[in-house]
Amino acid sequence: MSLYRPAGNANGKISPFWSAQFRGPASRVVSVSTNIRDKRTAKRLEAVWVGAAELGRNGHLTIDRAKQLLDECAQICRGDSLKQSEGFIDSCLRQSTGAGLNIPMEKRKPFQWLILPGQVGVPVARHETSALFSELFLRTARYAALKEAEKR
Numbered sequence: 679m680s681l682y683r684p685a686g687n688a689n690g691k692i693s694p695f696w697s698a699q700f701r702g703p704a705s706r707v708v709s710v711s712t713n714i715r716d717k718r719t720a721k722r723l724e725a726v727w728v729g730a731a732e733l734g735r736n737g738h739l740t741i742d743r744a745k746q747l748l749d750e751c752a753q754i755c756r757g758d759s760l761k762q763s764e765g766f767i768d769s770c771l772r773q774s775t776g777a778g779l780n781i782p783m784e785k786r787k788p789f790q791w792l793i794l795p796g797q798v799g800v801p802v803a804r805h806e807t808s809a810l811f812s813e814l815f816l817r818t819a820r821y822a823a824l825k826e827a828e829k830r
Contacts, residue, residue: 703734734770
């Protein structure tokens with residue numbers, strides 16, 4: 679387990695972000711960028727990742743524990759670092775249980791809420807978007823007609 683700043687390009691310029699290198703959930707050495715410039719903060723994040731990797735490697739990482747680890751990461755970092763943490767903890771959970779974290783609703787694609795109940799889990803192609811909107815307009819028109827009928 680080590681923390682370092684990698685050489686970024688062919689000129690040998692050192693990256694401003696700290697990277698962590700440790701044994702990952704599949705028992706191989708992984709190198710993950712923390713996307714953090716402060717060494718102390720990067721060290722705290724690395725400690726959470728090492729714990730998640732060890733739990734994933736041993737098969738003891740559960741969904742509840744993964745959520746706790748994500749909460750710890752959220753207290754340490756934000757933005758790209760948190761996204762990096764979500765991806766890494768998800769891979770640890772997949773190694774441990776075979777199932778990953780569910781993506782919260784606000785992180786899904788825009789207009790994902792338009793998918794009809796029978797279409798859950800089915801990817802939406804661009805040409806289907808107009809069909810989804812037409813269904814939404816039909817539902818809205820039916821609702822407006824019902825409300826108008828109730829007024830009379």
